[in-house]
Amino acid sequence: MDPLPLSRRRFLQISAATFGAAASSPTLSATAPAAGPDKTVATYCEMCFWRCGGLGVVREGKLHAFVGNPLDPASNGRLCPRGTGAPGSHVEPDRVRTPLIRVGARGKEEFKSVTWDEALDHVAARLQKIKAEQGPESVAFFKHGIGAKFIEHALKSWGVVNSAAPSYAQCRGPRDVGFVLTYGTGLGSPEPLDIANTKTLVLIGSHLGENMHNTQVQEFAEFLGRGGKLIVADPRLSVAASKAAHWLPVKAGTDIALINAWMNVIVTEGLYDQAFVKEYGHGFEEFARFIRTQTPDWAAAETGIPAATIRATARAMAATRPATLIHPGRRSNWYGDDSQRARAVALLNALMGNWGRKGGFFLQHTVKLAPYPLPPYPKSAKGKADNPGGKYPFADEELSTGIREATLTGQPYPIKAWVVYSTNLVFTLPDPRKTLAAIDKLDFLVVIDTIGSEIAGYADVVLPEAMFLERYDDINSVWGRRGWVALRQPVVPAPSPEQKPGWWIGKQLANKLGVPQAIPFSDIEEYLAARVEKAGLSYAQLKRDGVIVGPVKPNYVEEGGKIEFDTPSGKVEFFSEQIKKAGFDPVPRYVRPAPAPAGMVRLITGRSPVHTFGRTQGNPILHDMQPTNEVWIATPLAAKLGVADGQKVRLRNQDGITSLPVAARLTERLRPDCVYMVYGFGHTSRMSRLSFEMGASASHLNSSYRTDPLTGSTSIHTNFVAILKEPAAPPPKPAAAQAVPAGASTPTVTEA
Numbered sequence: 001m002d003p004l005p006l007s008r009r010r011f012l013q014i015s016a017a018t019f020g021a022a023a024s025s026p027t028l029s030a031t032a033p034a035a036g037p038d039k040t041v042a043t044y045c046e047m048c049f050w051r052c053g054g055l056g057v058v059r060e061g062k063l064h065a066f067v068g069n070p071l072d073p074a075s076n077g078r079l080c081p082r083g084t085g086a087p088g089s090h091v092e093p094d095r096v097r098t099p100l101i102r103v104g105a106r107g108k109e110e111f112k113s114v115t116w117d118e119a120l121d122h123v124a125a126r127l128q129k130i131k132a133e134q135g136p137e138s139v140a141f142f143k144h145g146i147g148a149k150f151i152e153h154a155l156k157s158w159g160v161v162n163s164a165a166p167s168y169a170q171c172r173g174p175r176d177v178g179f180v181l182t183y184g185t186g187l188g189s190p191e192p193l194d195i196a197n198t199k200t201l202v203l204i205g206s207h208l209g210e211n212m213h214n215t216q217v218q219e220f221a222e223f224l225g226r227g228g229k230l231i232v233a234d235p236r237l238s239v240a241a242s243k244a245a246h247w248l249p250v251k252a253g254t255d256i257a258l259i260n261a262w263m264n265v266i267v268t269e270g271l272y273d274q275a276f277v278k279e280y281g282h283g284f285e286e287f288a289r290f291i292r293t294q295t296p297d298w299a300a301a302e303t304g305i306p307a308a309t310i311r312a313t314a315r316a317m318a319a320t321r322p323a324t325l326i327h328p329g330r331r332s333n334w335y336g337d338d339s340q341r342a343r344a345v346a347l348l349n350a351l352m353g354n355w356g357r358k359g360g361f362f363l364q365h366t367v368k369l370a371p372y373p374l375p376p377y378p379k380s381a382k383g384k385a386d387n388p389g390g391k392y393p394f395a396d397e398e399l400s401t402g403i404r405e406a407t408l409t410g411q412p413y414p415i416k417a418w419v420v421y422s423t424n425l426v427f428t429l430p431d432p433r434k435t436l437a438a439i440d441k442l443d444f445l446v447v448i449d450t451i452g453s454e455i456a457g458y459a460d461v462v463l464p465e466a467m468f469l470e471r472y473d474d475i476n477s478v479w480g481r482r483g484w485v486a487l488r489q490p491v492v493p494a495p496s497p498e499q500k501p502g503w504w505i506g507k508q509l510a511n512k513l514g515v516p517q518a519i520p521f522s523d524i525e526e527y528l529a530a531r532v533e534k535a536g537l538s539y540a541q542l543k544r545d546g547v548i549v550g551p552v553k554p555n556y557v558e559e560g561g562k563i564e565f566d567t568p569s570g571k572v573e574f575f576s577e578q579i580k581k582a583g584f585d586p587v588p589r590y591v592r593p594a595p596a597p598a599g600m601v602r603l604i605t606g607r608s609p610v611h612t613f614g615r616t617q618g619n620p621i622l623h624d625m626q627p628t629n630e631v632w633i634a635t636p637l638a639a640k641l642g643v644a645d646g647q648k649v650r651l652r653n654q655d656g657i658t659s660l661p662v663a664a665r666l667t668e669r670l671r672p673d674c675v676y677m678v679y680g681f682g683h684t685s686r687m688s689r690l691s692f693e694m695g696a697s698a699s700h701l702n703s704s705y706r707t708d709p710l711t712g713s714t715s716i717h718t719n720f721v722a723i724l725k726e727p728a729a730p731p732p733k734p735a736a737a738q739a740v741p742a743g744a745s746t747p748t749v750t751e752a
C-alpha cells in the first residue's frame with residue numbers, strides 16, 4: 001500500500017507550489033492579469049484573517065481574478081490558494097440574495113424573501129421589545145472579521161454590552177494570555193515572528209504549509225530554502241514535519257512535558273541566555289528549581305519521545321540562539337490547559353533571549369490613523385454576562401461560550417437575542433448541542449452572513465452581506481516590521497443589489513434602532529477619507545495603491561530598539577506571582593491527559609491548505625480543489641480494525657455522537673493512538689448544496705471539552721472516537737445524523 005495517501009500527495013503538491021512560489025512566479029494565481037482593458041482595484045483579502053493585500057482584476061465588467069498586491073507587506077504580491085480562489089465566493093451559487101424572515105420552525109431552513117425595510121423594521125421591533133422588558137444587555141453580539149465594525153458600533157450605541165468573537169477563546173486567546181502573563185504583551189495578528197532571519201525554528205503543532213497564513217508561509221519557505229534547521233513536534237507528519245531535521249511524534253496532549261524537559265536540558269546544562277535572564281528575568285531561581293525536576297527521562301515516558309532526542313533537540317535550539325524561535329502557535333485551544341502551555345512556549349523562548357532580536361520576535365510598529373469622532377456608548381449598570389465574578393481571571397476579551405452559558409442558565413441575567421455576524425456558532429463553539437439548546441432559549445436570532453450557513457438555518461432573520469470583493473470596510477491598521485494601513489474597497493458590485501456591506505447594514509440598523517447619530521456619515525468614504533487625511537496621509541494614494549507602509553524603524557535591540565515588559569515586575573516572569581495569587585500554578589506544570597476510553601483513540605484536527613475553517617466548502621473553485629475531508633488512520637491501527645485505504649467509515653465519539661461517512665486514509669505518518677481530520681467539513685445546512693454532507697464534521701464530534709481555568713478558552717482535542725466501518729453502522733439520517741446518540745451497534749475498534 002502507498003504509505004503516502006492521496007491527501008498527503010495533494011498537500012505536498014500544494015505546499016511545493018507555495019514553497020516554490022518565492023523563487024518561481026510572482027503570484028499563485030492560475031490566471032495572471034492580462035494587459036489591455038483590464039481594470040485592477042487594490043483591496044485586501046478576507047478569505048482568512050491574515051488580510052493580504054490583493055488586486056481585483058475586472059475584465060469586461062466581470063471579476064476575472066484576484067492576485068497579490070506587490071506593495072502589500074501581508075502578501076508581498078502573492079496570495080495563498082484561498083485568496084486566489086476568492087472569486088469563487090463571489091459567484092458561489094447558494095449565496096443569500098435577499099433578506100429572509102423565517103416562516104417554518106426554527107432550524108427547518110424555511111424562509112420568505114423580504115425587503116430590507118421589512119427585515120430591519122422586524123429586527124428593530126423585536127430588539128426594542130427585549131430592551132424594554134429586560135434591558136439592552138439581553139441582546140448579545142457575536143462577530144468575526146473587520147466587517148462587523150459598524151454593526152457592532154450601532155448595537156453598542158444602542159446599549160449592547162455583550163459582544164464576543166470566537167476567534168478569542170476558540171483560537172488564539174490562551175496563547176496571547178500566556179504571553180501577556182510572561183512578557184506583558186500578547187502577540188496579536190500577524191505575529192511578530194522573524195522567521196525571515198531564524199536559524200532554528202521549532203513548530204509545536206503549528207502546521208505551516210497547511211495553515212496558509214501567507215507571509216508566514218513565505219518566510220517559512222525562505223527559511224527552508226536557505227537550510228534553516230526545523231524541529232517539529234506533532235503527532236502527525238505534517239507537511240512542515242516532512243521538511244524537518246527532527247520530527248518528534250509527540251503523544252497528543254503531552255506538549256508541556258516535552259517543553260519542560262527541553263527547558264530542563266537548557267537550564268541544567270547552562271545553555272540559556274544568562275545575560276538576558278539576569279537583566280530581564282523575574283523569579284528565575286524558583287522557576288529553575290521546578291524545571292530541574294522535569295527531566296528528559298521523565299518526559300520520555302509521558303511524550304513517547306526518547307530522552308536522547310529531547311536532549312539533542314534542546315541543544316540544537318540553544319546552539320543558534322538568539323536566532324532560535326519556538327513558534328508560539330495560533331489556534332491554541334487544544335486541551336484546556338492551554339494558557340499554561342503557551343506560558344511554557346513563552347518561557348522556552350525567553351531562555352533563547354530572542355525578544356527583540358534577529359531571528360526571534362521583532363519589535364513592531366504601526367501607522368496611526370485619526371479617530372473619527374463618534375458619540376460614546378451608554379453606560380450599563382449590569383455589566384457583561386460572559387465571565388461573571390471574573391471566574392476566568394485572565395480572560396482579557398469576551399468569552400463566546402460565556403454568553404452561551406448565560407443564555408442557557410439565565411445567569412447572571414437572561415440573554416434573549418443574539419445578533420451573529422460572520423461566525424457559524426454551530427460549527428465554531430464546542431459542543432454544538434449546547435449551542436442549539438441556547439438558541440432554543442432565545443426570543444430572537446439575527447444572522448448576517450453571505451451564505452446559508454448552519455447558524456443562518458436557525459435564524460429568525462437572515463441579512464445578506466456583500467462579500468469582501470464587493471464592499472468597503474474599515475481601514476486595516478496593522479502592526480508589523482514597519483506597520484501599514486490597507487484599504488478595502490469594492491472591485492465589483494454584488495450579484496444582487498440586496499447584498500449589502502456591513503457598514504450600510506450598521507447604518508440602517510442605527511437609524512431603525514433610534515440611534516442615527518451613531519453613524520453620522522452618509523457614505524463610508526467620508527469616514528475613511530477623514531481618518532486617513534487627518535492623520536496626514538493621502539486617501540487618493542491609499543485608494544490607488546491599497547496600502548500605505550510606514551517608515552523603516554528599528555526592529556531589533558541591535559538596531560537601537562528598546563525592549564520593555566509590561567508585567568507586574570516589569571520583567572519577563574519566569575515565576576508568576578499574579579498567577580499564584582489567582583490560585584493557579586506559577587510555573588507551567590504538566591498534567592497527564594485523560595486516557596482514551598477502551599476501543600477509542602483521540603481525535604486531533606487541523607487545517608486544509610485550500611479551505612478556511614468551515615466557510616469555503618461551498619466556494620466552487622475551492623470545492624473543486626478539495627470537496628471533502630478524510631480521516632487519517634495509522635496503518636497499524638487500520639490493520640487491527642480491518643479498515644482499507646479509501647474505505648468509508650464513521651467516527652463515533654465518547655458521547656455517542658456519530659459522524660457522517662468519511663473516507664479512511666491509511667498512513668504511516670501518524671501515531672496510532674490518534675486519528676486526524678481536517679476541520680470545516682460535514683456541513684448540515686441544505687441551503688448550501690455544494691458543501692451539504694460532504695465529509696465529516698470535527699465540530700460535531702467536539703462535544704466533550706475542557707475549559708482553561710485561567711482564560712475560559714475551550715479545548716478541541718479532548719474527544720475520543722471509535723471507528724465504525726460502513727455499512728456496519730446504522731444507515732444515515734441525513735441532517736440529524738451528526739447529533740444522533742449511539743444506537744445499539746458496538747464500536748468495532750480496539751484500543752491502539
Ligand SMILES: Nc1nc2c(c(=O)[nH]1)N[C@H]1C(S)=C(S)[C@@H](COP(=O)(O)OP(=O)(O)OC[C@H]3O[C@@H](n4cnc5c(=O)[nH]c(N)nc54)[C@H](O)[C@@H]3O)O[C@H]1N2
Nearest residue numbers: 205206207211212233252253330331606608609611612613
Ligand atoms: N489554509 C488555512 N490556513 C489557515 C486557516 C484555515 O482555516 N485554512 N485558519 C487560520 C487560523 S484562524 C488559525 S487559528 C490557524 C491554525 O493553524 P495552527 O495554529 O498552525 O494549527 P492548529 O490547528 O492549532 O494545529 C494543528 C496541528 O497540530 C497538531 N497537533 C494536534 N494535537 C497536538 C498535540 O497534542 N501536540 C502537538 N505538538 N501537535 C498537535 C496536528 O496534527 C496539526 O498538524 O491557521 C490559520 N491558517
Ligand SMILES: Nc1nc2c(c(=O)[nH]1)N[C@H]1C(S)=C(S)[C@@H](COP(=O)(O)OP(=O)(O)OC[C@H]3O[C@@H](n4cnc5c(=O)[nH]c(N)nc54)[C@H](O)[C@@H]3O)O[C@H]1N2
Nearest residue numbers: 144170171331422423424428448449453465613614615699
Ligand atoms: N471544532 C473546531 N472548532 C473550531 C476550530 C477548529 O479547528 N475545530 N477552530 C477555531 C478557530 S481557530 C477559529 S478562528 C474559529 C473560526 O470560527 P468562525 O469565524 O465562526 O468560522 P466559520 O465557521 O468558518 O464561520 C464563518 C461564517 O461566516 C460566514 N461568512 C464568510 N464570509 C463572510 C462575510 O464576508 N460576511 C459575513 N457576514 N459572513 C461571512 C460564513 O458563511 C460562515 O457562516 O473557529 C474555532 N472553532
Ligand code: SF4
Nearest residue numbers: 045048051052080083
Ligand atoms: S492568507 Fe490567503 S486567504 Fe488569508 S488573507 Fe492571505 S490570501 Fe487571503
Ligand SMILES: [Mo]
Nearest residue numbers: 167171172331
Ligand atoms: Mo483561528
